[in-house]
Amino acid sequence: MAERNLILAFETSCDETSVAVIENGTKILSNIVATQIDSHQRFGGVVPEVASRHHIEWITRCIDQSLAEAGVSYEDLDAVAVTYGPGLVGSLLVGVTAAKVVAWAHHLPLVPVNHMAGHLYAACFVGEFKYPQMALLVSGGHTELVYMPREHEYEIIGETRDDAAGEAYDKIGRVLGVNYPAGKTIDEWAGQGKDTFHFPRAMEKEANYDFSFSGLKSAFINTVHNADQRGEKLDKNDLAASFQQSVIDVLAEKTMRALNRYPVKQLILAGGVAANHGLRTRLDHDMKKFHPDVSMLQAPLKLCGDNAAMIGAAGYINYLHGDRAGWDLNAVPGLMFDRMK
């Protein structure tokens, strides 16, 4: 019988408590996700102390359910993987603490995982990774272009200088009266509207791969406020379409340009905002047109948000490369990939 590797993975970096069992890095045996969205919607955004408290309420249920659903016991496991950053420190600590205990109690190696590497590996459930590789990671907390010359090597070539794309969605969502998280609704509205406002495309023409969304956000808010003062009501679908078009133009343009500079075999699209239909469609189109020889893997919709399955997949690669954490593993809220020199 072929040897099977089983990893129990933990993810608690923000407002989802998740535990998964992953076989050989690419097969999901279980992926339990308890979401706190309803709780933080009360406050219009994630409240760190509340998030941390919810994680403690749910952590053992998620562990037990994950093992039960996968039909495996602790003796079957080969390793425990856990997100140790980036994220909210109080949230990260619950997962890190629980993972350490489980690994220690069952004499299993503890594998530390970078949350962003996790997002990237959500795409490995749809196809095999090929290197060199480029990834566009877009989420509520991050917007970055990551270059991977080979497996297990990550270099940031571009990142946001202010807001993350997902953050910008939430902020303009608030102006339009859309509940946090706003991405899905804005995406839907955008599908029914037209880009009539022509908001700025920040840094689109600059000779680097960095992003900026604060100018767009301000232009959007000013447009809505000025109309309010005139007593004018703007079409929400057109507003959403115009905002989204600006975001997508910048993300797609920079990505295409990065691919010119760094020839790769594959492009990965991952992160919470990777669930955006407009972005997926646009990248599909642009890749066929400008980089037909580069294959693209888009993280599956249901694995774009935070989940432990992706941590298990990234954890498996770390495991194979010998990454091990000691019992003194701590949360690193500002953990980042290295920036390419």
Next chain:
Amino acid sequence: MKVLAIDTSNHPMSVALVEDDQLLATTTLNMVRNHSIYLMPTIDRLFKLVKWAPTDIDRVVVAQGPGSYTGIRIAATTAKTLADTIDVDLVGVSSLAVIARNVLPTSKQVIVPFFDARRGNVFAGAYQWEEGKLTNQIEDQHLAMTTLLDQLAKIERPVILVGHMTKRISDQLEKLPENVTLAPRTYGIPSTYQLALAGEGLSAVKEIDPFVPHYLRITEAEANWQKLHPGETRKNYVREV
């Protein structure tokens, strides 16, 4: 009965391994350091010293709060995950009761343990030894230091205050009511040997999953939200997807 006892409620971090009322090994750190870094290595080292496997223990006893949010979170998560993963009993004991036990059982005083909760507030409760058992007289609560001292002045019996002394706290304790004395600094350090003994006598929690720290204070965001939404009855805001 083999017991692991853990307290990381405040600056001190203490771990003990106790078997049938006997202390086998204990470690206490009293530095302003990160419990997340030191707790698991300390547990690991003590188990190796006494040659126990993690699964050898019968029960985990933890100081459940109140205390520093991060501190009680680390202890509670460690304790509940361990009890769950090796399927043993879990017992939570008030973190205030742990330091109250530093006062001798022969004492007739009302024992008032307290922790600094910042902004002029403390976590405090009242305890008393009765025939060798420490009983709770006034529930652990979060209140202003001035309110606590006013209340203590009304108790017509000798009271001993036991706590972790910081500059911030000692400034507020300059004028104590006549019936109140301050315990020496040594009393403010938790003993997990005492915690284990307290936990041996209590019944274990029925369900591990709902076990959470005793914060004794809801978050500011939730307090504000409740003010704006009186009568909201929904209890659980987390759901599986």
